[in-house]
Amino acid sequence: MREKIKAFLPLFGPKGQNCFGGLGKKTAAFALCGILAASCLAGCGDGSGSDKKGDGTELLNVSYDPTREFYAEYNDIFCKYWKEQGGSDVTVTQSHGGSGSQARSVIEGNEADVVTLALAHDITAIENSGMIEEGWSEEFEGDSAPYTSTIVFLVRKGNEKNIKDWDDLVKDGVEVITPNPKTSGGACWNFLAAWAYEQQNGKSEQETEEFLTKLYQNVLVLDSGARGATNTFVENRQGDVLIAWENEAYLSLDTHPDEYEIVTPSVSILAQPSVAVVDKYAKDHGTEELAAAYLEHLYSDEAQRLAGKHHYRPSNEEILQEFSDKFDLEMNLVTIDDFGGWDKAYETYFQDGAVFDQIYTE
């Protein structure tokens, strides 16, 4: 048997030359590499249209989850505005996902011209990787947050479990839906709002941690993004209460009238989703001017009203007043500064091994 197998080896012919002619091992290997390389390059040539250097008429806006509807409309407004200003036809491509994931993708090579994310911290992460220049938060008004929001509760019509405030979320038998702070910006705001509530009520660090532990024990599903959490609550009908962005909550009321109610907690946090131009890619694509204008225009009256329409709180004080019947302007809101700024807050609560990890693994 061995004889037979070994005997087969020299089918390559007496001198090691191949009886099979062209179909030798080496040829096969080369052909293989050739094909893979060819398909890669073909794919590159095919799909890189948007990334030609110096093109200057295309923007990639990497955003977070709930802003889909808003930017769909805003992009039309902006393109029209830009045309009126004498500019060329502009196409804006959108990408949405959990804020943290989106930031990471930009760092990994997603060539965003602008980022419009859920918290300043995610943008700082991109800054730290060298793609955004320092001082980005002063570029635009209001710490580069053209619109703000806050955290509220969404419950099913009738509010069976009678949820009125944060305390009700830690009761037995209450199922909470909130996303994962590791990937979702909204989830971070949620966490901090809950923390703020305890602190405002004079609880100690220890007690606050216990409170949050109980809260997260009641969490049924930890989605990766705010929109995912909304879907879990609304479409899949899971859980009794959704801790959500205010704008998400209102959107749910729009799409599913008469099925849900918003409950405003006694304490919440002013959530400031920030925006920035990604300098590295904007330079590469020749879109610096365009990108800056794109973000600047978010502060125009037109855009501010659009934000209000999509349930975001406009940063423009006057226009905010126009929506006083929709938004509860009297809410007790803490800000991220009360936590010492995002860097400190992230380090304390959301870093690997920090408070959230400790709470969630218990």
Add this chain to the structure above:
Amino acid sequence: MYVEMKDICKTFDGFQASDHVSFGIEKGQMAALLGPSGSGKTTILRMLAGLDRPDSGDIMINGFRVNDLPGNKRGIGFVFQNYALFRYMTVADNIGFGLEVQKKSKAEIKERVEELLELISMEDLGKRYPHQLSGGQKQRVAFARALAPGPGLLLLDEPFAAIDAKVRRELRNWLRDMIGRVGITSIFVTHDQEEAMEVANQVIIINQGKIEQIGTPEEICFHPKTEFVADFIETERFSQGGK
């Protein structure tokens, strides 16, 4: 000598398959490589065919040293033990394959194939596929296929091993007649002494990689040169079989 093996040695992983093998076969002769299993007879055949390379020694075909020539350039035809017919080609295509490779014209190929089909008495079966043939028919097609390109040397590896006993004798006689008619030099490997004695006119006895004796069937039977040959050949059986 048409075919000559001069002092051939071959080792497979420490196992001596051929040990200073030397023999010669005249043109037109029909030789049998006879020996027990594992004696190295198939190795010799494969080296002749170019499927294996000897470690030392020379292989001469028609006066040329062919050690460095690939199998397809040696002018040999090979009949495999299990026929190895191309199962997705018709009988005619099978037979004509060698000529196709030689890039002969379609007309030439057709002519030769018909000629061979007639030779093996399968004129009407040209369009059949191998799985539609009996064992004996497959053997005949394999034979025709090997002959088609007009080789100078025909090598057969245990040609009757896969055939059932009933048909074997008929086929044996047929092959002997055929080869005699075509006049081609041939060497076949077998472990069946009756077969070797009946079909061949030159018998080479091999044992453990060494040649024990070379001679005509009569010489082998009645004048065994070594003890092994004497033991190996059961004269009674042979005389009972008879030509």
Add this chain to the structure above:
Amino acid sequence: MAKKKQRSYQQDVVGDSINSIQKVVKPSEEGGSRIVKYLLIGLSVLFLFVMLALPLAVVAANAWKEGWEAYRKAVMDEYTIKALQLTLLATVTAVAVNTVFGVFAAFLLSKFYFRGRQALAALIDIPFSISPVIAGLVFILTFGNMGWMGDFLDKYDIKIVFAVPGVILATIFVTFPFVFRELFPVLNAQGKDEEEAAALMGANGWRIFWRITFPHIKWALLYGIILCSARAMGEFGAVSVISGHLRGKTNTLPLHVEILYNEFNTAAAFAVSSILVALAVLILIVKSLVEWKKK
């Protein structure tokens, strides 16, 4: 038809005596085995119904929930068309690359004996054992900005991750072994005799491949291609990680369905899903045709 033929053949070949023995044995066997037979059939039908027919019906029902106009709008939407184009591009490329590779590899590994043969065969099977999401992550770690090829790619302005090449690469990866796995056992079982015989007659590699190897693997190849296509079209995990979800650019049909669903646009999501279902049905029809022709 075949059954009738079989029975008459049996009656011809098998003697009367044996037939009579069968008659004695049959009745009691039949009663019990019939129940088992119906039970098994029933369970299979139930399983198929719940796992296959029901979801398909749900997709269909939801797709047309808001009427034909809404369905047409969702399916004809610019982003949907772009997603369909990308899905088809990725599928065709993956099938082409993996077919060529599969044929080469299967031929190599079954006809040649070399050290490391087993290891190579195991390597080819890796995409089966890795979760597609991990695969996507691996690509990001390799070709992303922070990956070890990152600087090289940046220098030559080659975009792989978060662009179309990445999507295609991910699709190629997850469907890698399909064609190979269909061909390898067939080629292995075939043995080398015929090729050896042809080689001895002077045939070169290509001739041997086309006239001897290829006819043998024709049907297995087709089947492998079909499986590869089906898998490529439905790929989600790996592509999702590597695509960047750029609307109109790097979204395949499955990703687009997810987006629509996330936008509370359930009817549209199901409408686009029905495109995928249609493609799947198309593949099944082709497969049935192939199998039918084979007979």
